[in-house]
Amino acid sequence: MGVELIALHWIYVVFIFLIIGFMVMRRDTSLICIIGIFLLAITATGSLSQSVSSIFNSFIFAITELLSTILVISIIVAMSRILTSTGINDVMISPFSKLIRNASMAYWVIGILMMVISWFFWPSPAVALLGAVLLPVAIRVGLPALGVAVAMNLFGHGIALSGDFIIQAAPKLTADAAGLPVSEVIQASIPLVFTMGIVTTIVAFYFLKRDMKRGILKVESLEGNAMLGVTGEDSSLLTLNQKRFFALLIPVLFGLDVAAMSILKLQGGDATALIGGTSIFILILITLITHKNKGLEKTTTYLIDGFQFGFKVFGPVIPIAAFFYLGDSGFAKIIGEYLPQASQGIVNDLGVALAHVVPLSEQVAAITLTSVGAITGLDGSGFSGISLAGSVATLFATALGSGAATLTALGQISAIWVGGGTLVPWAIIPVAAICNVDVFELARRNLLPVTIGLIVTTIVAMFLM
Template sequence: MGVDLTALHWIYVTFIVLIIGFMVMRRDTSIVCIVGIFLIAITATGSLSASVSSIFASFIFAITELLSTILVISIIVAMSKTLTTTGINDVMISPFTKFIRTPALAYWTIGILMMVISWFFWPSPAVALLGAVLLPVAVRVGLPALGVAMAMNLFGHGIALSGDYIIQAAPKLTADAAGLPVSDVINASIPLVVVMGFVTTISAFYFLKRDMKSGKLTVDSSQSVLPIKPSDEANQTLLSINQKRFFALFIPVLFALDVVAMFMFDLQGGDATALVGGTSIIILLIITMVSHKHQGLEKTTSYLIDGFQFGFKVFGPVIPIAAFFYLGDSGFTTIIGDFLPKGSHGIVNDLGLALANVVPLSKEVGAVTLTVVGAITGLDGSGFSGISLAGSIASLFATAIGAGAATLTALGQIAAIWVGGGTLVPWALIPAAAICNVDAFELARRNLKPVLIGLVVTTIVAMFLI
């Protein structure tokens, strides 16, 4: 096996089990992760002061690793707020309203538009950008508000977020935990995201049409108009209609150029994130200065503060969990020091080798386990807090099987985000449910069967790809 398992390995395994258990019980895992970091550190060093310091060092390491991701999401949210405040988003989306003439066209148009916008803006801002404009149109042509919420959820929080090909926040988290290049996880996830997306959205549409036909689901005309706040009315005069039209064209062109640059210069991971982030900052500055004029300087700071508040609120629970799982691989030496047993290849790799010697795992067992683990980690409702665990376990299983690290990592990522990112867990569905004025629990029930069908089919496909 190359190295004997020590107390460090068993503590790590014990806390993985505890973290999964707490997630299943829908309890927060931050304290569990911090205790795990402390126990691993004190077992390795034997020093109380060094162990206490390791907790702080692990947080610094995790934040350093995640900082570019937190920053780009914060900046994109800040930029999206300027688009909503100035009314540019209304103009950007309005051309698509003419395509929405039937319930079926409403479902697929809103869904595909949500997916594309979510790749660049992330789903939470995209819900706000789309919902207020397209909901009344969809309800008018006969698609219930619940159907609108499903389309936004499944295409945005499901397909777009589980792949996350532009911002690359999700694949970076899982790839880091699995000790893989981000590009490997992205490439492995493409067929799985496609299968999951097709199966889930088609299943959801079938069940939606069936219940509309039987009368179980009807259109409530009161949901066709959303109330406009006084502040929104006041903000409509920030830009002229011609200025809004210019920016509505200018913004997509800039992001399209970003995508072209990514392909031409082979930009991935941090480089791709930096390009999108820098473009978003430029857009934020230009729009704010043009629309708010003399108050532009102050408003720019205000928008950035709103964005950073959102970013750290989303990633606050992720940092302690990521800090713990970084100890399983590259982070151990940086955070605690050179205290691993002689011949060790990292805690996770050691466990994988040991597992391969004790229990000969198959690719089928590995795929099913990663789907279940991913789904369990998503139960906390963030989708992101547990994908480091999925990446860590994928690395462990791939070592035992001897192949499939990237595919298993991508599978765990997809399961975690589809469950927790905003399609099944009711408290993660609140943004879409609130925009569409529907019950979050009813939306979760509607999504349950299509998502489960999708996960089963995607897991089977992953078995053949490992």
């Protein structure tokens, strides 16, 4: 059955359930994650000093992995502060205010735009492109920031990334592991991706509207500016024509970024870096023109404000991210080579073990692939476990005599929705930061719609095998 499960695997499983339980109860999970890291380390090493050191090392590892995301969010926020302070933001969003007239329209328009851009450039740069411009529009028409975060997250890191029809990185990994042509996996994934997407986004929209009617979710009139902590205090320093010029220049610059991404085939981190560099250029240009002699000092002030915001938002997430990284390659780098030699990482070992203990049938195969995908996604990276999903799909399909492509696609979708993703703080963080919502609240808000979506998609897959 592959690697025999040892104490480390069971400790990880127990703490996964504890973290989920505390999140459902709306309690902070940082302390639980730190205890989990310590117990994993002391169980593996037997050394108290090394276990205590592993807590610190896990934080360093998590920060290193998340640093590019922290940096681009901080820069986007710094740029947004100068746009809001000078009133350029108001001029920029005025055309969208005429297009997006109510909260429902804001949810679907932002979500669909996020999905389309994410298909071509992946979700991270799409979050940066859309968040700063469309978030204030959505808030002004009555959609809470949490609703914007849900729409961007489900459509981008959910639908677009789980299908990955254009870039095809995800289906390539699963297809290679399953020994299938990429085109076959993509074709099989289309009905499953859209089933999952339609069910999840509609359910999430229903819960949003319900909670807005009940008054659980509210939109304050100044929430858009309060998010950035500034008002239009420097609005008088620019003329209306200057504001209009910058309001036109900024979309043009970001449009050139999109063109460059397409021509140079930039995706993921490279595309995000281009967006971040453009944002710094915009920040410097507007600050120098607005504040003239004080521009040098003001540029630094805005950058400091952005970094303060970034680390304030990411601070509570670092412990939980550190714990989840132990489920994959992070274990050896943080604690050491203490797993069995044949181990593929804690979460992958758990997925293999599950696949070997269940009986064979089409129904059980579909449920197992969804479970394997979800388990491997728990390390916080939807891509780390999809090769395993492809391998397990091949095992089941060989035994059943059919359904290899459908099972492979199902495992891919499950892994990416959970870990790539909408539930684990790998992709939730940038969306939550841009929208200034609590990352754990966003995860809780996504939990039920995503769970319902996975159940319905698994049932659909049973009929397609």
